[in-house]
Structures are given as structure tokens and as C-alpha cells.
Amino acid sequence: MRKILYILAVLFFTGCGNSTDSTIKDIDYITIDTTSPTSIYATENKKQLTSTTVYTDGTSSDSTQNVKWTSSDYSKMAVYQGEINPKVNGGSVDISISYGKLPSSKIKNSPVTLTIHAVTSLSMDKNGSNVTTTGTQTIIATATYDDSSVKTIGAGNSLNISWSVSGNATLDSVTDGVATVTFNSGQSTVTVSAFDGNVTKTETFNIP
DSSP states (O other): OHHHHHHHHHHHHHHHHHHHHHHHHTEEEEEEOTTSOSEEETTOOOEEOOEEEEETTSOEEEOTTTSEEEESOTTTEEEETTEEEEOSSSEEEEEEEEOTTOOGGGEESOSEEEEEEOEEEEEESOOTTTOOSSEEEEEOEEEEETTSOEEEOBTTBOTTEEEEEEEEEEEEEEETTEEEEEEEEEEEEEEEEETTTTEEEEEEEEEO
């Protein structure tokens, strides 16, 4: 009985192996799609790369979640199933794909180089001259990047952004990179920072 079970197990796993090999033989090539982004802003929460498998019969399918994605430097940029997340303020990283035992000669457009556009300066939509009374204010930051682009910090673009206050004010909350601050009478400062203070902007408020 044990011998029969052993033979059945061997046949089962052998069959699985042949199925995998057969699938690979049916693949003409796998490619990172040329429509995928080639850059990301340092404060963007994520971007999505995609890949396509083309078969020998001319058909194709999305293989984004089936291939293995690899970053050349995870301390700069993470990647998982094609989704990239920047970790540093500027630089570039190579992203590549692989698929099981598929030869590298059948992998196209890999690696691709992703540029991280750095934050060069920050500003606020409120300053010391336009907050003149006590109470709660919503403060929004704007970032300028090394390619001269200007983007509002908010939903989808709030990674690596932090806020702090001092003096006669309270930081009530930060949602999607947008700060809610309660001002009391007296002097207060509000600071928005990118990458733990690598880039900062501070405003001073004097409330009667």
C-alpha cells in the first residue's frame, strides 16, 4: 500500500513539473510594458508598473502579478507586484522582472530605470499675514521638484511629509499630508518637512 502511494505521489509531482515546463515553452517573451511610468515624485505615494506575457500562438495576457519584480536598491525604492514606492529624496533605481526558469533572453524591456524627482522646496497656503484670529485652520503645503514641477501635497501625494508646531498652537491632525492647526493668542510657528527635515518650510504667526 505504501509503495502504491509513493508511486502516485511521484507521478503527481512529475506531472506538475511537466505542466510548468510546458507553460514556459508556450511563452514567446515577457516584457515590462512601455506604457509604464519611468519616473515618480518623491512625495507620491505609489505608481504602478505592468508587464505582459506574449505566447507563441500570438495571444497575450497581463502578467503583472505573476512575475517577480526586483528593485536594484530597496533603500531607495520598494517594488511589489509592479507597485513602486520612493524611499529617498531623489536618485534613480533599476526595476527588473523574472519568471521562474524562463531564460533572460525571453525577458524584454527589463530592467527599466526609474527616476525619483526630488523635492527642492516647500511652501504653505497660509502665512503670518493671513491668519489674524484664533481658531482652527487647515494648512496645505505645495512642493516644488527638481524638474520645476509644482504639486499640491494631498491625497496620493503625501509620502514622506510631516508637520510640527510650537508656541501657542496645537497640531490637531494630519490627513493625506494636510494639517489642521488650532491657533491661540500669541506667537506660533508651523513647520512642514519632507524626508525628516531634509527640506523644510517654517511660518511664524502672531495672533492678537
